[in-house]
Amino acid sequence: MTAVLSTHGLIARYGDFQALYGVDTELNAGEAVALIGANGAGKSTFLRSIMGLLPVSRDMVRLDGEPVGGTPTDRMVQKGIAIVPEGRRLFTGMSVEDNLRVAIDQATRVGAKGGWTLGRLHQLFPILKEKARTPVQSLSGGQQQMVSIGRALLCQPRVLLCDEISLGLAPKVIREIYAALPEIRAAGTAMIVVEQDVGLAQSATDRLYCMLEGRVTLTGRSAEVTREQIGEAYFGAGHAVV
Amino acid sequence: MQWFDALVQGILLGGMYAQYALGMALMFGVMRIVNISHGDLVILLSLVGISMASAWGWGPLPVLIALVPLAVLMGWVLQKTVLNKVVGSDPLPSLIATFGLSVALQNLMLQIWSANSRSLPGGGIESQSIEIGGIYIGLLPVIVLIVATALTWGLDIMLKRTRFGRALRAASADVEAAAMTGINPRAIYALATAVAVGILGFAAVFQALRSTVAPADGPAQLIYAFEAVIIGGMGSVWGAFIGSMVLGISQGIGFRIDPGFGVLAGHIVFLIVLATRPQGLFGRA
Numbered sequence: 001m002t003a004v005l006s007t008h009g010l011i012a013r014y015g016d017f018q019a020l021y022g023v024d025t026e027l028n029a030g031e032a033v034a035l036i037g038a039n040g041a042g043k044s045t046f047l048r049s050i051m052g053l054l055p056v057s058r059d060m061v062r063l064d065g066e067p068v069g070g071t072p073t074d075r076m077v078q079k080g081i082a083i084v085p086e087g088r089r090l091f092t093g094m095s096v097e098d099n100l101r102v103a104i105d106q107a108t109r110v111g112a113k114g115g116w117t118l119g120r121l122h123q124l125f126p127i128l129k130e131k132a133r134t135p136v137q138s139l140s141g142g143q144q145q146m147v148s149i150g151r152a153l154l155c156q157p158r159v160l161l162c163d164e165i166s167l168g169l170a171p172k173v174i175r176e177i178y179a180a181l182p183e184i185r186a187a188g189t190a191m192i193v194v195e196q197d198v199g200l201a202q203s204a205t206d207r208l209y210c211m212l213e214g215r216v217t218l219t220g221r222s223a224e225v226t227r228e229q230i231g232e233a234y235f236g237a238g239h240a241v242v
Numbered sequence: 243m244q245w246f247d248a249l250v251q252g253i254l255l256g257g258m259y260a261q262y263a264l265g266m267a268l269m270f271g272v273m274r275i276v277n278i279s280h281g282d283l284v285i286l287l288s289l290v291g292i293s294m295a296s297a298w299g300w301g302p303l304p305v306l307i308a309l310v311p312l313a314v315l316m317g318w319v320l321q322k323t324v325l326n327k328v329v330g331s332d333p334l335p336s337l338i339a340t341f342g343l344s345v346a347l348q349n350l351m352l353q354i355w356s357a358n359s360r361s362l363p364g365g366g367i368e369s370q371s372i373e374i375g376g377i378y379i380g381l382l383p384v385i386v387l388i389v390a391t392a393l394t395w396g397l398d399i400m401l402k403r404t405r406f407g408r409a410l411r412a413a414s415a416d417v418e419a420a421a422m423t424g425i426n427p428r429a430i431y432a433l434a435t436a437v438a439v440g441i442l443g444f445a446a447v448f449q450a451l452r453s454t455v456a457p458a459d460g461p462a463q464l465i466y467a468f469e470a471v472i473i474g475g476m477g478s479v480w481g482a483f484i485g486s487m488v489l490g491i492s493q494g495i496g497f498r499i500d501p502g503f504g505v506l507a508g509h510i511v512f513l514i515v516l517a518t519r520p521q522g523l524f525g526r527a
Contacts (some may be wrong), residue, residue, distance in 0.1 A: 007472065074424050074426045091416060093415055099412075102408050102420070103423045107424065155423060192309065
């Protein structure tokens with residue numbers, strides 16, 4: 001089976017600071033993979049590198065085997081990768097519907113097909129229909145996250161990158177949002193989910209990668225890796241088990 | 243009656259300022275590009291229009307029809323070649339680049355057209371007036387106001403209802419998130435500047451019809467456009483229109499108090515707005 005998306009010795013820097021030290025990952029069609037790790041492990045940097053938001057070499061990122069590293073972000077979206085960015089990054093001052101319509105416009109412009117429509121999104125998150133005309137900045141955090149996910153889906157991605165979609169939300173709202181992921185997967189979309197909550201990450205995915213200080217320290221099937229293995233990979237060897 | 247006349251003349255003057263301010267509202271208010279050469283572009287287009295009229299004997303309408311597409315093209319080239327390299331969250335690079343462009347344009351115009359003041363012959367419309375209830379209203383200022391209102395309305399609809407407008411608003415709210423949604427911000431900005439300078443094509447024809455233009459006149463037009471956008475509030479097209487009216491009325495009333503006080507009155511009202519409501523009349527705090 002060839003990977004939809006893979007990284008090969010991915011290295012990324014912010015100026016003089018090196019954030020990723022040769023990260024190898026792969027994501028198969030229809031698969032959901034979790035990326036866990038402490039703050040500063042390089043998870044968001046990893047997603048940003050894939051999306052062309054940081055300069056990386058061409059060969060370091062491949063989509064369907066084709067080298068695409070460093071492709072401008074808007075071109076990556078056209079190639080079928082969408083991101084739900086950390087902090088949601090909605091277009092303030094615009095209504096819920098206009099935020100979503102921006103994605104529809106661009107997908108239409110480039111002729112992207114993937115089956116996500118406003119109607120189908122409204123079935124997934126009914127509140128978005130009710131709040132269609134509300135400016136996004138007056139929504140609750142959970143509702144804003146739904147808009148952000150919806151906006152990414154309407155880009156008609158084959159691969160969806162989710163960056164800390166549970167951050168700052170109440171447990172009930174987190175469950176509601178994670179309940180939508182199986183339906184998104186059922187549509188054939190592969191996913192990389194960056195998540196702080198390890199238990200949540202394990203339950204929502206097939207495989208996981210754990211990162212520490214810019215390197216992958218553990219990979220395995222989400223259902224099979226043990227707490228001890230994760231603890232060691234998360235904090236580094238010799239950590240105190242509490 | 244005298245004051246009512248001042249008010250009416252001020253509104254008509256505001257129509258002219260609105261034509262300068264709309265392009266500025268789009269570039270400065272929406273894209274956060276500080277274009278110091280804004281006024282010089284108006285003057286350049288005016289002088290090109292005047293040369294067209296004298297070379298081929300064209301009236302104002304053919305000049306307008308030829309000048310607006312030329313302005314659109316100029317705006318697109320300007321963004322592609324200069325502004326896309328300096329656009330970003332920091333307004334300073336665009337300010338410096340367009341300041342240089344402004345100086346270069348003024349010298350270029352001086353070289354081609356000399357320092358003489360010129361105007362566009364209007365075939366009589368510039369001196370026609372209508373009398374309504376004892377007030378004389380110039381036909382040309384009325385046309386200017388109507389065109390300004392139509393341009394504001396069109397630009398507002400374009401920003402709110404079209405694919406291009408949504409993409410531009412998205413890019414100005416969060417340029418990185420816009421790219422993550424598949425928008426190429428630089429292509430969108432090139433179109434937006436094309437529209438902004440295209441509107442200056444209208445302003446250029448009317449400016450050359452209602453008064454004279456000389457190569458060094460640009461900076462004054464720039465100040466009025468800036469003031470109108472800031473009074474109205476950044477990012478709001480109708481705000482820029484209302485800001486232009488406030489500026490025009492202030493000057494109209496100021497001129498009536500004392501002919502030397504008009505321009506200063508506009509600046510004073512601008513400073514009062516800046517001090518009491520820095521986000522502008524229609525801006526969000």
